[in-house]
Amino acid sequence: MNSTYDPLVGQVLDERYEIVAKVARGGMATVYRARDLRLSRVVAVKVMRSDLGEDDEFAAKFDREARSAAVLSHPNVVSIFDQGSSQAQPYIVMEFIEGETLRRVISREAPLPPEHALDIFEQVAAALAAAHEAGVVHRDIKPENVMITDRGQIKVADFGLARQVGSPQMTATGVLVGTASYLPPELVTHSRPDGRSDVYSAGVVLFEMLTGKKPHTGENNYQIAYRHVNVDIEKPSERLAELGLAADWPIPDYVDALVLGCVARDPRARISDGRELLNAVRRARLELARGGGRDNPGLAAALLPDSPVDDDTAPVYPRTADRPRPAVSGRTPETVVVRRGGQWRASSTSPVATSPSETPVPPPAVHPVSPSSPTTRHPRSHRTPVFPQLQISHDPVHRRRRTVLLLALIVLLTAGLGFGSWWVTSGRFTTVPPMSAMNENTAREAAEANALKIATTSAYSETVDKGQVIGTDPDTGERVLRGSTLTVTISLGKERYPMPDVVGKTLDEAKTALTDGRMAVGEVKEAYDEDEPVGQVLKASEEAGAQLKKGTAIDLTVSKGPEPIRFPDLVGAKTNDAKKQLTGLGFAVKVTEEHSADVEKGRVIRQDPKSGTGKRGDSVSLVSSLGPEMVEIPEVRMKSTADAKKALEDLDLKVTVVQDSDFPIPLDLASGTDPAAGTSVAVGSTVTLYVV
Template sequence: MNSTFDPLVGQVLDDRYEIVAKVARGGMATVYRARDLRLARVVAVKVMRSDLGEDDEFAAKFDREARSAAVLSHPNVVSIFDQGSSHGQPYIVMEFIEGLTLRRVISSEAPLAPARALELFEQIAAALAAAHEAGVVHRDIKPENVILTDRGQVKVADFGLARQVGSPQMTATGVLVGTASYLPPELVTHARPDGRSDVYSAGVVLFEMLTGKKPHTGENNYQIAYRHVNVDIEKPSERLRELGKGNERPIPDYLDTLVLAATRRDPRARIADGQELLAAVRKVRGEMARNSSGDNPELAASLLPDSPSEGLTERLRPATRPRPVSGPTPETVIVSRSEWGVADASAQTPIPPPEPVAPRTATSQSPTSQRTPVFPPLHISHDPVHQRRRGVIAVLLVVLLTIGAGFGSWWWMSGRYTTVPAVAGMNETKAREAASANALRVETRDEYSETVPVGVVIDTDPRSGERLVRDSQFTLIMSLGPERYPAPQLVGLTREEAEQAITDGHLSLGEVTEDWSEDQPAGTVLSASEEEGAQLKPDTAIDLTVSKGREPIRIPDLTDATTAAATEELKGLGFEVTVKEENSTTVAKGDVIRQDPADGTAYRGDTVTIVSSLGPVMVTIPGVWGKGTDDARKLLEDLDLKVEIRNDSGFGLPLNLAKSTDPAEGTQVAVGSTVTLIIV
C-alpha cells in the first residue's frame, strides 16, 4: 500500500515508535510497520482511525482487542507488546510478521492436498486451544486473519472481535458480528459466542482449504448467514466431486467427518472447543501419516460428538388400537394423532368406541293398502338404543361432511398449491431435490453471472416463495460463470479486418491511433491494448495502433559543416552515409563541400553521399638560382603557380638571371599560389 501521503508516516508515537510505512487499512484501524527506538526492533503498530477516536464503543472494542490478545502467549498467536494513545488516537504495538495471509495461499494453491491443509490447520487449532484455555473467544476466524510466516509458521492475528467469555456484547441486537462466510449459526440467532463458535469458523476455513470454495455463498451477507442457519455444510469430498476434482485431491472419510464435526449447525453437537479440535486434528494427521489414501470408518465415527438429547422431539409411540367392545358399557379409547398424520405424540384425541348392536326384533306391521307402494315402508324404531345409534351416525355424517367440505375448500384454495423453494446458491442436484420435495418439476436455463460460480443456481423463474399448482414446472437459472470472450488476434490485420474481428468477438473498438512503421504498410494494425487470448467482459473496448507507413525524414543541408559532424547527424536521423573526398581551394580540409541529395526528404535506411574537402593541392617550390628569367618563370608556372618578377640587381646592366624565390626553395605552397621570382 502506498504510504506517500499518509500523515503518520515519519512521526514518532510517544517518543518511541517511529512510523515507517503503511502496511494495511481495515474498517476501524490502519496497520503500520514501525521501529521501536527503545529496543531497536521492527514492530507493527495498529492505530485507530482518527474519525473513530471519539466513539466510546469503538475505543472500548480497540482496548478489548489489546487486553484479550495480551493474555495469550503462544507461538501460533501474534504477540501484543504495548498499548497507548497519541494525539487522541489509541494504538496497539504488536509483533511484525513477514509473510502472507492464508487467503493468498488458498487463492494460489487451493484445493490444498489434505496433508498440507492439516499441517496448517493444526497450528490454527493450537492457537484456538491456547485462546480458549485462557477464556478468550476470537469470533472472527477467517483466512485473512491467519498469517503464514516466511519460515512456514502459522500465526493467528486480529483479535479485533475477540472478547473474554462472560464479557458484555459490544454490538446492538440484530447486528451480525464477524465475517458472513465464516459466521456460526448461533451468532446469527443472537446466541452468545463461545469456543464452539470459533470451532465452526475454523471448520469452514478447513473446508475452503480442501476445496478452494466457501461452503455457502449468496448475493449478500444475509443470504449467506441464512444458509449457515438452515443448510448443513456438505462433505469436502462431495464438493470436489461437484467441481470435477475428486480424483486430484482424494479426501479420506475421517477428514470429511472432522469438517462435519466442526461445522454442525447445532453447537451442542459440535466439537466443544479448541482443545478438543486440536486433539481431533492430531488423530487425523496421525492416521493420514500411516495410511494417506484409505478410509477409516472407525476413526471417522469416533470424531463425531454424541448427539444432544435436550430439546429434541421424542420418537412417536405406535398408536393404540381400539379394543373390541365386550359389553354394553361404553369405553373411551385413546388414539395418538400420529394415526391422523399429526406429528405430535403428546396430543391425544379421545374417540368413543362403537355402540353395541342390539339384536334385531320383529315388530308389528302397519296396515298396507292394496296398491303396491313405490318405496318400501320405513320401520323407524323408537327404542332408546336405536335412537342413540342414529344420533351418533348423524353426528358422524355431519363431521364427515364438514371435514370433506373443509378439505375440499382447503385443497381448492391452498392445498393444491406449493411454493417455489429458495434454491439460489445451490448446485443443480440439490436444487432438484428441493423442487421434488415441494412437488414441483424443473427445467434449466443458463445465464452468465459475475458473482455466482459455474453450476450454481442464480435465481428461479418464478422467484422463490411464489405459489404454484403442485406438479407444475419452474425454471432454474443456472450460472455459466462470468461471461468472458477471448481477445482475437489483431496485430498484422488491416484496420477493417481488425474491427470486424473485434465485433465478431462480442467486444468493442476503442481508440484508434496511428504511428509510423518501417516494416508494416499503412493501414496495418501494429498493436492492441489487450493481449491475444485474454478473457474479456462483453463489449470491452480494445484500443488499436495502426501503421501510417514509413516516416519521411527531412534531409538537412550540411554544406560547410565538418565531415564528422555531418556524418553523425545523418546517421542519427536513420540514414546510411557515404563519404567521398576531393581537393578544394575554397573549402577547408575536413569540411563538407557538397551532399547528394542536397535537400528534400528520404526514409530511414536511405543513403546520403557527402563530399569531404581534402583542402588544396600542394606543390614544392623548386630551385631556380642561375636560370634565365624565362626558364625560371616557366618552371614555376608549370606547377600552376602565379609568378611575379622582382629585379634585385646591384649592377647597372641587368643580367636576367634568377637569384631566388619568395617563398624560398623547398617550401610547400598550394597550387595557384603567387610566388615572387627574384632576378639580377
C-alpha cells in the first residue's frame, strides 16, 4: 500500500516506535510496519483511526483486542508486545509477519488437497485451543485473519472482536458482530459466543479451503446470515462433485465428518471447543497419512458429535384409585394429569373425560362406616394411629430408643443416599490427567493413578520429541468413567526419510526413486555433459542419505549430451593460429605439410572438416603449405635443342625455345638458358632456352 501521503509515516510514537510504511487499512485501524528503536527489531503497529478515537465503544474494542491477545502465548497466535496512546490515538504493537494471508492462498490455489488443508487447519485449531483454554473467544475467524509466514507457519491474528468468556456483551441486540460468511447461527439469533462459535467459523474456513467456495452466498450480509441460520452446510465432497472436481481432489468421509462436526447449526451437536477440534484434526491427519485418502466410516462416525436429544417434560403418572386411604366425608377434587397433544397437563376439576380419547381417573374409593359397627374404632385424638392393631409402647425409655434408632436410620439413609448420589454424579468418574511431554512409562503411571487403562498409538511430530506424549483421546481434563481406556499418542519424532541416491540414474528411474522414498520431484534442469549420455541425472539438490521431511522437493540436473561445437573455416590462415584456435575449442588437431605454388608457406592449404558441428575431442586435419618446390636449372649448353628441352621439362619446368643466332645455317644446339644454369626456380616456372 502506498504510504507517501500518510502523516504517520516517519513519525516516532512514544519516542520508541518509528513508523516506516503503511501495510494495511481496516474498518477500525491502520497497520504499519515500524522499527522498535529500543530493541532494534521490526514490529507491526496497529493505530486506531483518528475519527474513531473519541468513540468509547470502538476504544473499548481496541483495548479488548490487546488484552485478549496479550494473555495468549502460543506459536500460532500473533504476539502482542505493547500498547499505548499517542496524540489521543490508541495503538497496539505486535509481531510483524513476513508472509501472506490464507485468503490469498485460497484465491490462488483452492481447492486445496485434504492433506495440505489439514496441515494449515491443525495450526489454526491449535491457536483456538490455546485461546479457549485461556478463556478467550476470537469471534472473527476467517481467512483474512490467518497469516502464513514465509516459513510456512500459521499465525492467527486480529483479536479485535475477541472477549473473555463471561464478560458483558458489548454489542447491541440486532447488530451482527463478525463476518457474515463465517458467522455462527447462534450469534445471528440470540446466543452469546463461546468456543463452539469459533469452531463453526473455523469449519467454514476449512470448507472453503477444501472446495474453493464459501458454503453460503447472498446479495447482502443479511441473506448470508439467514442461510447460516436455516440451511445446513453440505459436505465438501458434495460441493466438489457439483463443481466437477471430485475426481481431482477426492475427500475421504472422515474429513467430511470433521467439517460437519464443526458447522452443525445446533451448537450442542458441534465440536465443543478448540482443544476437541485439535484432537479431531490430528486424528484425521493421522488417518490420512496412514490410509492414503481411503474412507474410514468408523473414524467418520467418531468425529461427529452426538446429536442432542430434546427431552420434553417427563410423563407424570396419576395415582391409582385403589390406594388405601382413611375414611373421609364428601368428595374432594384432586389433580389429574392428562396427556393431550403429546404433553401432560394438570386439571383440578372432577375427573370427567374431556374427549372420547381421554380416560377419566376415578376418584378415591370412599367406604362409609356406621357408628354402631362393632369394628369401628374412631380416633380419640390426632395422635391416635390409623392402624389400631399395632400396639406401640409409649414408655419414655422405649420412646428414646425409638428416637435413637430413627436418628441412626436417618443418618444411614442420608449417608447411603449421599454416597449413591456422589457415585452416580462424580464418584464413578475420573479426570484425564495432563500427559503432554511425558514418556510412555510415566504416562502409564499417571493413568493408573487416575484409574484408567492405556492404549497407545504413535504419530510423527515436528514439535514433540520422540517417545513423548503428543496428546490423549479423550483430552486432558475431560471426565471419563473409571476403568475406561485412554488412547495416548506417542511421538515418533520428526518425520524424516533418507534421500535416495539418484545420480547416474535415468530421469524416470530417479523420479520413481524419489516418489518411493516419499520425496517430491522439484525443478528439472538440463546441462551439457561430455561424458554422460542424454537423460542421465548429473546432480541432485540434496546429498544422498540426507534425512529430509516427507514431500521435500528435490531439484535434478539431467544430461543433454555433449555440447555441439561449430567448425570454423581456417583455410588460408596461418597454420599455427589455426591449430591454436581449434585446440581451444576442444578439437584434436592433426597437421600435415605439402608444397604449394599458390599458398604461402606456413598457411593452411586445406582443412577437414571445415564446416558443420562436432563435439569436444573430435579430430580436425590441417594441410600446411611448404611453399613452392624449387629445382636447379641444369647446364644444357652445346646440347641439342631436343635434349636440352627434355632436360628442363623433366624438372617440371616450362620451356620456351628462342633462336639466338644470325648464322645462316642453324646448328640446332643450345647456347644457354634464362635463368642461367645453376639458378633455383620453382617447379612449373617458365625457362627460356636459347639455341643456335
